[in-house]
Amino acid sequence: MVKNFSDDDFRDMYPDEETAIKELFEMNHGTKPCPKCKKQTKYYKVKRRKCFECGKCGNQIYPCKGTVMENSKISVRRWLQAIHITNQEGLGLSSTKLALRLGVGYKTAWAINKQLRSVMEQLNKEKNQIKLSKRVEIDETYVGGKKKAPKEGKKTGHNGRENKLIVVGIRQAYPARIRTFYFPDNPNKKRINDLILKNVEIGTTIHTDESALYQDLNKLGYKHDTVNHSDFEWERDGVTTNRIEGTWSKFKRAYRGIYVSLSEIHIESYLAEFDFKRNTCKKIKRDRFEILKSQLFYRDNRVLDSLEGFYQFPLVLQA
Numbered sequence: 001m002v003k004n005f006s007d008d009d010f011r012d013m014y015p016d017e018e019t020a021i022k023e024l025f026e027m028n029h030g031t032k033p034c035p036k037c038k039k040q041t042k043y044y045k046v047k048r049r050k051c052f053e054c055g056k057c058g059n060q061i062y063p064c065k066g067t068v069m070e071n072s073k074i075s076v077r078r079w080l081q082a083i084h085i086t087n088q089e090g091l092g093l094s095s096t097k098l099a100l101r102l103g104v105g106y107k108t109a110w111a112i113n114k115q116l117r118s119v120m121e122q123l124n125k126e127k128n129q130i131k132l133s134k135r136v137e138i139d140e141t142y143v144g145g146k147k148k149a150p151k152e153g154k155k156t157g158h159n160g161r162e163n164k165l166i167v168v169g170i171r172q173a174y175p176a177r178i179r180t181f182y183f184p185d186n187p188n189k190k191r192i193n194d195l196i197l198k199n200v201e202i203g204t205t206i207h208t209d210e211s212a213l214y215q216d217l218n219k220l221g222y223k224h225d226t227v228n229h230s231d232f233e234w235e236r237d238g239v240t241t242n243r244i245e246g247t248w249s250k251f252k253r254a255y256r257g258i259y260v261s262l263s264e265i266h267i268e269s270y271l272a273e274f275d276f277k278r279n280t281c282k283k284i285k286r287d288r289f290e291i292l293k294s295q296l297f298y299r300d301n302r303v304l305d306s307l308e309g310f311y312q313f314p315l316v317l318q319a
């Protein structure tokens with residue numbers, strides 16, 4: 001059993017492009033009869049093209065079609081290598097680093113990185129259909145930009161927002177799960193309530209600071225406890241938001257460097273990468289590689305058919 005999934009392991013598994021593209025073809029078309037002549041035929045790889053051909057009727061299939069790799073000049077193996085790299089790296093992978101490790105230009109690496117994050121976003125969305133429960137912490141933070149948000153701004157969510165992006169996070173205590181959400185406009189009470197109702201089971205114990213944003217939670221059917229940060233209170237009788245605040249510092253550390261230029265356009269994809277990697281950090285690297293690969297190989301942006309598929313193995317992939 002490969003535990004760490006090193007660069008050598010990757011090279012052994014995918015020695016060349018033929019191996020990589022064949023796996024992609026077999027995953028989506030492998031055992032099915034030819035769609036044109038309807039016979040159980042053998043398909044052959046066409047030389048120098050990302051294409052397979054039926055041995056009987058000559059029908060051609062492009063296995064990248066419908067996947068995020070469609071219209072890409074990059075080889076399937078390189079896509080897999082990019083997944084391998086992002087899987088090895090920490091919570092955030094910069095396109096500069098990816099370019100260096102893949103041996104491609106910055107623009108290419110940026111485009112690949114963007115698609116990989118969209119793959120993670122899909123996986124998160126699927127997973128997020130299950131509500132968080134038992135005990136969660138909720139908090140908001142300001143990221144990007146150069147100015148520090150003033151204290152009052154944090155209280156009401158109205159001031160000190162120049163260049164700053166507001167992100168709200170929900171963190172379940174056990175098993176540890178994080179979901180982060182970008183709010184393009186000020187998060188008011190109603191929008192926060194909607195978000196929580198959608199993501200947290202009624203009856204759950206919720207810990208927050210004393211922000212006015214969370215005042216309705218008891219009314220909505222949650223057990224709501226607060227810590228009063230303005231009184232320098234950080235933990236009282238087990239009520240704490242320390243974990244979600246630890247999550248914020250992890251996020252900020254992961255994106256230090258590009259953090260100042262974190263823009264509205266990209267914030268959601270960075271958050272998606274962060275959530276995905278945080279929530280799967282206990283996974284064996286090889287398993288996480290397989291999760292990302294199956295989503296990359298999937299056609300028509302379909303997500304894994306079974307929710308269990310995300311965290312349980314072996315993956316059940318239905319054609």
Ligand SMILES: [Zn+2]
Pocket residue numbers: 034035036037038039041054055056057058059
């Ligand atoms: Zn055929």
